[in-house]
Amino acid sequence: DLDVSERRCYEVKFGELFALYTTIQEDEREEKTLPQQMRLRNGTYEAQILINVNEENYVEGAEDERNVVPHDKLRLGKIPVMLKSDLCALKDFHQEEHLMEAGECPYDQGGYFIVNGSEKVIIGQERMSSNHVFVFAKSMPSKYSYVAEIRSGPDNAVGLKSAFFVKMSGGGSGESGAAAR
Structure with a gap:
């Protein structure tokens, strides 16, 4: 039993x-x-x-x-x-x-x-991760000193991701900038 x-x-x-x-x-x-x-x-x-x-x-x-x-x-x-x-x-x-x-x-x-x-052969692929902000310092002669970028979308989905950029003009104090989509 x-x-x-x-x-x-x-x-x-x-x-x-x-x-x-x-x-x-x-x-x-x-x-x-x-x-x-x-x-x-x-x-x-x-x-x-x-x-x-x-x-x-x-x-x-x-x-x-x-x-x-x-x-x-x-x-x-x-x-x-x-x-x-x-x-x-x-x-x-x-x-x-x-x-x-x-x-x-x-x-x-x-x-x-x-x-x-x-x-x-296995070929590696690189891609930027989604939903993370990346900030890049630009060097002269670029008209922007920094560019921030985020590509948003579902992590597990393949396809289009929405990109958003914020660009800071070079030589400024950081109070002004341009945003682009």
């Missing part, structure tokens, strides 16, 4: 993360996957992510009598590996001959991913 007067508490605690090289079965032996193999096989050069998890449950008020069930190295998923990063098998290839044997150019700097056999 279930005692409903007892309140049972459950906790899941995440522990150490592990990243494992992807391997390929070749001639009855397992080898680390190299980027060139994934290019030729139209595969993704990736690492498996594993995590240690402890599942704990106890009766409220009796925390010292915890039932702990450890789960070691549960598969969390896979992530693409950047070439020449710490997770890449090429990071230990320092001599030109080793890189060329692996099908890589010794002058390749890495910094990209292989997804479905194609090289992919």
Whole structure:
């Protein structure tokens, strides 16, 4: 019978993360996957992510009598590996001959991913944050000494934002200025 007067508490605690090289079965032996193999096989050069998890449950008020069930190295998923990063098998290839044997150019700097056999690059984008005032000091020969700018709109929406500028004329005491929208 279930005692409903007892309140049972459950906790899941995440522990150490592990990243494992992807391997390929070749001639009855397992080898680390190299980027060139994934290019030729139209595969993704990736690492498996594993995590240690402890599942704990106890009766409220009796925390010292915890039932702990450890789960070691549960598969969390896979992530693409950047070439020449710490997770890449090429990071230990320092001599030109080793890189060329692996099908890589010794002058390749890495910094990209292989997804479905194609090289992919992540390009960062900058944009000014919305709903914050930015003040810029202008240098000569600008006719304004300072320009304040705010772009307002919803944070999570993509699209048009309303911009408002306040410009302070150069050489003045700050008592006059121009506002523009």
